Amino acid sequence: MKSMFNLLIVLSVALSVTSGFAQIKNPKTETVKIFGNCDMCKTAIENAGNLKNIASVNWNNDSKMAEITFDSKKTNRDEILKRIALAGYDSEEFLAPDTAYAQLAGCCKYERLKKEPVIAMDNTKMQMDMSESKMDSPVEQEGKTMPSSEKHANMTMPSSEKHTDMKMPSTENHKDMKMSSTEKHTDMKMPTAEKHTDMKMPSTEEHTDMPMSGMKETNPLDALFNNYFAVKDALVKTNPTTAAAKSSELLTALKALKIESLKAExxxxxxxxxxSLMEAAKNISATKDIGKQRETFKVLSKNMHELIPFYNANETLYYQYCPMQDANWLSKDKTVKNPYYGSQMLSCGSTVETIDAKN
Structure with a gap:
């Protein structure tokens, strides 16, 4: 009887684990290495990576390996690892921001293998690679012209090398005829090339400085708030299709945000x-049920309000409250337009905070 009881316990545990995975449709399982130290790390890593019915993470403290099971039509391994990195834990693909790592408890601070932590979305990495490529191109170009400059050791200026390479063959063809005139010709060309180079260098520097000084600094959080307000307006109009589309754009903006370029605070x-922002934006974009969208909008609004102290808005914003839903939202309109009820109770609510423009 006792052995039968133990067998039932084992079966019930197995069934509960199996049912947890069964809720994830289109399941795909991958194993990745995530750095951490203790049981506290395990809880944080799994909480950051888990998404109800979408993704499940099981991290092993001893091996540092995580088994990730996810709905391959709704998410992917990179998105899960990015969320875990934002919680402060490096993987072999994505590194946590320094600020996130610094907030970990002392027992959770694992040894970091890389010295320059960067968390960026794919398109950000591409931009960085392109930028590095552009910075290196003058060196590469100079490297390609060096062989020709070795033949003409007296001509050292980069801009004169191409000019000299064009002139030298004709000079060599008539070397035996007019050596003295060739030397004079060479002596005449060199000062001209140097002057020409001296003229180009300052103008290049000035040209480089002009776009930087004339460029208007943009707020990196603009895209987040602009898309948030678009979602809010769609809910006010009870338009679930537009709300889903704008929430999808918000999700894209969240993924593209260069966190490492922001100030420390x-x-x-x-x-x-x-x-929380990414999960809320994803959930709103994944449904056309206006009730579910409005319920998730509560979480989205709460977390967007947390970013207000760091958002230099160029216009006055209002934090408004709906007593019927016990929920808030941000708005550009002083007049209350309730996103939780739309036309049913459009004016239900009040302004509880006014955020003055900082520009």
Whole structure:
């Protein structure tokens, strides 16, 4: 009887684990290495990576390996690892921001193998690679012209090398005829090339400085708030299709945000709010049920409000409250337009905070 009881316990545990995975449709399982130290790390890593009915993470403290099972039509391994990185834990693919790592408890601070932590979305990495490529191109170009400059050791200026390479063959063809005139010709060309080079260098520097000084600094959080307000307006109009589309754009903006380029205090706030923001934006974009969208909008609004102290808005914003839903939202309109009820109770609510423009 006792052995039968133990068997039933084992079967019930197995069934509960199996049912947890069965809720994930189109399941795909991958194993990845995630750095951490203790049981506290295990809880944080799994909470950051898990999404109900979408993704499940099981991390092993001893091996540092995580088994990730996810709905391959709704998410992927990279998205899960990015959320875990934002919680402060490096993987072999994505590194946590320094601010997120610094907030870990002492027992959770694992040894980091890489010295320059960067968490960026794919398109950000591409931009960085392109930027590095552009910075290196003058060196590469100079490297390609060096062989020709070795033949003409007296001509050292980069801009004169191409000019000299064009002139030298004709000079060599008539070398035996007029050696003295060739030397004079060479002597005449060299000062001209140097002057020409001296003229080009300052103008290049000035040209480089002009776009930088004339460029208007943009707020990196603009895209997040603009898309948030678009979602809010769609809910006010009870338009679930537009709300889903604008929420999808918000999700894209969240993924594209260069967290490592923000100031330290902004990085901390964004890193803390990012997992909830991404999950809320994804859930709103994944449904056309206006009731579910409005319920999720509560979480989205709460976390967007956490970023307000770091958002230099160029216009006055209002934090408004719906007593019927016990929920808030941000708005550009002083007049209350309730996103939780739309036309049913459009004016239900009040302004509880006025955020003055900082520009």
């Amino acid at each position: 902004v990085q901390t706030a964004v890193t803390k709010a990012m997992p």
